Amino acid sequence: MASHAGHLIENPHEIGSTGLPHRKILMWLFLASDCMFFGALISTYLIYRGRSVSGPTPEEIFDIPLTSTSSFVLLMSSYLMVLALAAVERGDIGKFRIYCLGTAFFGSIFLGFQVYEFSHFYHAGLTLQGSLFGSSFFVLTGTHGCHVAIGVLWLLTLFFYSFTGGVTQKRALDTEIAGLYWHFVDIVWIVIFVAVYLLEYII
DSSP, rough: OOOETTTTEEEGGGGGGTTTTTHHHHHHHHHHHHHHHHHHHHHHHHHHHTSSSSSSSHHOOOOOHHHHHHHHHHHHHHHHHHHHHHHHHHHHHHHHHHHHHHHHHHHHHHHHHHHHHHHHHHHHHTTTOOOHHHHHHHHHHHHHHHHHHHHHHHHHHHHHHHGGOOOOOOGHHHHHHHEEEEEHHHHHHHIIIIIIHHHHHOO
């Protein structure tokens, strides 16, 4: 058995010359590329912010308390993800299931908030085709929502996989990689929340 950060790795061939598992390096590379992708989407939104607005303006439809609540829920899910990883690293699969399912549940609540928000905006007159602002807003936040949905499905897969013996202390790397993705999604949302929602009231 090989070790990584003080924990056993089931397959010693996973460790590369850098001392890190290959899959973890690949995830970091993916997140780096995804960071540039979101950077492009956020930059596009900021460029078209307030331009070619037909229908309601951001100040008229944004509900900061509501979005702040959904943001808090998503951030708390990151805390549960940390607890889930800690549980599987010490071999407590029962606690892992609780925290993993809780993380997925909080992520689902966030998605529910987003669906409600999108529906409200649409009925208020803000649409994807209606303006450059609407297009850039829905593409940016919708893309992030898709990332959250993928993360929720990933976590649910780990949760159900734990009942078949697929989640063990020696395979904690699987949960760690899922955790890296989930924390990245949360950090991206913090940037989006500031750039899209709070910026409208700061500037």
